[in-house]
Amino acid sequence: MLERQEQISQTIVTAQQMRDIEARIFAAGMPVAALMEKVAGLIFRRVQALYPNLQTQSVGILTGPGHNGGDALVVARELHFCGYDVKIYSSFSKLKELTSQHLQYAQSLGIPCYESIEQLSDCDLLIDGLFGFGLERTLTSAIAQAINQINSWSKPVVSIDLPSGLHTDTGEVLGTAIRATHTFCLGLWKLGLLQDHALEYVGKAELIDFDIPLADVQAVVGTNRIHRITQTTALSTLPLPRPAVTHKYKEGHLLLICGSRRYSGGAILTGLGARVSGVGMLSIAVPESLKPLLVAQLPEALIIGCPETQTGAIASLQLPENTDLSSFNAIAIGPGLTRDATPIVQQVLSSDRPLILDADGLNILAQMGTIPTLQKRQAVTILTPHAGEFKRLFPDLPDPMKDRVRAVREAAAQSGAIVLLKGARTAIANSQNSVWINPESTPALARGGSGDVLTGLLSGLLAQAKSKDISVEKIVATAAWWHSQAAILAGGERTELGVDAFTLTNYFIPVLASAWKELN
Ligand SMILES: NC(=O)C1=CN([C@@H]2O[C@H](COP(=O)(O)OP(=O)(O)OC[C@H]3O[C@@H](n4cnc5c(N)ncnc54)[C@H](O)[C@@H]3O)[C@@H](O)[C@H]2O)[C@@H](O)CC1
Ligand SMILES: Nc1ncnc2c1ncn2[C@@H]1O[C@H](COP(=O)(O)OP(=O)(O)O)[C@@H](O)[C@H]1O
Ligand SMILES: [K+]
CATH class of the missing domain: 3.40.50.10260 (YjeF N-terminal domain)
Structure with missing residues (x-):
């Protein structure tokens, strides 16, 4: 209690x-x-x-x-x-x-x-x-x-x-x-x-x-609750403390599918966001030509170079031997992908893995028809749109600019997905009508790449979730909280202009360490 x-x-x-x-x-x-x-x-x-x-x-x-x-x-x-x-x-x-x-x-x-x-x-x-x-x-x-x-x-x-x-x-x-x-x-x-x-x-x-x-x-x-996310709820949801006896595959195996020749930075930022989540094993599928870049930025990750389309998007998922989608505890797809990667999004949607869709993953889903497509999924789906992506995904729902909470609630109810609507006060809903709102943030986050970091972080936390009996929506709420708290700390030290997405990733562990110390 x-x-x-x-x-x-x-x-x-x-x-x-x-x-x-x-x-x-x-x-x-x-x-x-x-x-x-x-x-x-x-x-x-x-x-x-x-x-x-x-x-x-x-x-x-x-x-x-x-x-x-x-x-x-x-x-x-x-x-x-x-x-x-x-x-x-x-x-x-x-x-x-x-x-x-x-x-x-x-x-x-x-x-x-x-x-x-x-x-x-x-x-x-x-x-x-x-x-x-x-x-x-x-x-x-x-x-x-x-x-x-x-x-x-x-x-x-x-x-x-x-x-x-x-x-x-x-x-x-x-x-x-x-x-x-x-x-x-x-x-x-x-x-x-x-x-x-x-x-x-x-x-x-x-x-x-x-x-x-x-x-x-x-x-x-x-039960028809709107929850305010607090430090206490967020910390209780993190995969901490780790059991003394464990190994990397027990601490979650995450697959990120992102990037294109045109947008390579999105893949790096998503990878860095996943890194700070502490996930046990990180695999990142990118177009072949991006592989050296990703290896240089994330030496601990397994970088999977995939065949490319003429435009430099991922043409097909070429997973390592003895690996298929069921090898992963969670999959995230979208940042920097371009719409040319539509077949890959279709492929992961038909898998039985918990799936996070962001950026072009959302745009492709919107083209496929959000609600009928998601109705066919059995596993957990998380959508992380900003208001523009939200309108493309759910053109018939109330305007998210007018009443964000009503919009996100209806989107979750109709799609069955957990929907995180980005904004100054990010709102998250599940299909059972519960809502979580992140009560503190900073406009320092209003710049390109912040969302990619969030996707990586959230996916990494979700991949680790199996070890603790915690609901997925609470993990999504925790990711939103941690993302904002890192930005608040960074903005406090560097002003609101000093929080580019790459810099942001350096503030996750300091903000967590001080909150964790306070708790213990
Ligand atoms: N009963 C108490 O002692 C408590 C009072 N509280 C206070 O009471 C407030 C709620 O009180 P009320 O229910 O009286 O409501 P309000 O004081 O918020 O205002 C309602 C009054 O404004 C009128 N009104 C509404 N819209 C109007 C408009 N557009 N133009 C002109 N008049 C308009 C209504 O006819 C009504 O007389 C809370 O916000 C809080 O400040 C509570 O916080 C705590 C307990
Ligand atoms: N004014 C603001 N205050 C607080 N957070 C914000 C603000 N504007 C944007 N954000 C946050 O920044 C992130 C931006 O994500 P997104 O729009 O997907 O950008 P990108 O795709 O370029 O990374 C989201 O987490 C959002 O909630
Ligand atoms: K007042």
């Missing part, structure tokens, strides 16, 4: 799930006003810790009509008692009962309250309690104008629960939205905060844990 904090930190909820969880807490007897007091007290203390020198400065409190506004008003009151100079913005005529009571009391204490946002233009910090997970409609007219005005000031803003204006589930901007410096997400992570297009609004996000009972979380989210 994981510690409570870890379980909470792994959970992501939709607005409806959060409503259902709250309803259970209130039905069990927790008074709404008491919970608001508790939550707002926690927010207040975090604001104080983050902005300790505000005694002489002023804080603007943006309040909406619902309980998000109520939370903000309690924070306003506490800041006032601590000696902060507080001003309230409240422009809604109809407030929820509790929110209205808090506003009345704040005013009775002499805290000024304004209907015009201009009155807060001299504040040093703003607390955004306009809307939380109760936002339902697109923001228009006066409130939209006020938010645009606030954003134009470029002041520090702490958003309560979500930056007001973001859709709780999709992270879409509903008309306009607050650009927060910090977001204090309340109780459980809201899905919208982990969707790519929300990121430029969210700022630094942190969870304010207000002791939601795990039983209520369990009862509501059940």
Whole structure:
């Protein structure tokens, strides 16, 4: 049993799930006003810790009509008692009962309250309690104008629960939205905060844990889960520690099929990604002319030179004597392949081995017809598309640019594959409707070759999986986590411009070593 904090930190909820969880807490007897007091007290203390020198400065409190506004008003009151100079913005005529009571009391204490946002233009910090997970409609007219005005000031803003204006589930901007410096997400992570297009609004996000009972979380989210990948889950999935008595073939035999005369670098980077996974035996099938290059870069790997097409793609797989596809624990195909290698992709698709398809492997699969082709497979298939490849693979599914989680879920359900949709917040789904989201990454990865490294890493981990009883989707999630953590470490040392894919591969072991040390 994981510690409570870890379980909470792994959970992501939709607005409806959060409503259902709250309803259970209130039905069990927790008074709404008491919970608001508790939550707002926690927010207040975090604001104080983050902005300790505000005694002489002023804080603007943006309040909406619902309980998000109520939370903000309690924070306003506490800041006032601590000696902060507080001003309230409240422009809604109809407030929820509790929110209205808090506003009345704040005013009775002499805290000024304004209907015009201009009155807060001299504040040093703003607390955004306009809307939380109760936002339902697109923001228009006066409130939209006020938010645009606030954003134009470029002041520090702490958003309560979500930056007001973001859709709780999709992270879409509903008309306009607050650009927060910090977001204090309340109780459980809201899905919208982990969707790519929300990121430029969210700022630094942190969870304010207000002791939601795990039983209520369990009862509501059940098996239809969206998991946030954490260091704990990732480390528990790695093939570590190794058994004392083992040998190279017991630690996974991976076959990579990649590269062409035109794209030789992709094969090298995929090989280097596989190397850092620690896989026992690495075989790499490339066009014959690439063999010397690969041998020079990866002396430990078995490089299989294959006959070439006229264009320099692999024409046929020529495996060593006594070897066939069933000799491998996993196969990955795609990086640098070109579409001229279509027969090879067809051949591995008809094998019974766990298979990872990336890059041209995906483009060829799309040409063959993704869903009917995959329906014929018995073994595990993993697809690792970016949004462009995703659209080619699944042209009839929802746009992955709009709601990435919905898109990846439907893709996995329809294809039966495990689908990893790349992006700033990579999302992974299996066909049983479970989703994993990688919550931390860096735009340092947004450059050619990063994805090839991920494919190698993931394949190497998958090949080693047989020795531990761990689900494939968790291994995919771990690969995404490790890839991002390596990039974060590299970016921290070298800036976001210093993380070319080759350099990235040097950061996997240092980041793992320090996380592993922390654990043991
Ligand atoms: N009950 C409590 O004490 C707790 C409150 N919490 C806070 O409560 C929030 C949820 O509260 P609510 O359900 O009241 O919802 P919100 O405060 O998020 O907003 C809902 C209110 O806004 C109105 N509204 C929705 N869309 C609108 C639009 N486009 N234009 C104008 N008005 C619009 C609704 O009619 C409703 O009055 C959470 O985000 C959180 O901040 C929880 O975090 C913790 C427990
Ligand atoms: N803005 C970003 N923030 C975090 N990670 C990113 C960002 N952009 C791209 N990535 C990651 O970089 C990798 C890019 O892979 P891909 O698009 O396949 O590129 P390539 O094929 O050139 O290697 C993916 O793992 C993706 O999640
Ligand atoms: K808010």
